[in-house]
Amino acid sequence: MAVNLTLGHTQRIIQAARAAGLSTPQTAYVLATALWEVVS
Incomplete structure (x- = not known):
């Protein structure tokens, strides 16, 4: 997955x-956690 x-x-x-x-x-890790929270 590409992230902008x-x-x-x-x-x-x-x-x-x-x-x-x-x-x-x-x-x-902070960014991945934020992404997980947004898309979940």
């Missing part, structure tokens, strides 16, 4: 994750 990282508030989530010091895998 420019839609909605995705960029805000990525910026907030970086500001909080999350690693790339942690940020990916």
Whole structure:
């Protein structure tokens, strides 16, 4: 599944994750969880 990282508030989530010091895998987990919650 391809995910467009420019839609909605995705960029805000990525910026907030970086500001909080999350690693790339942690940020990916946050985004995957948000996607799961939206499409489920």
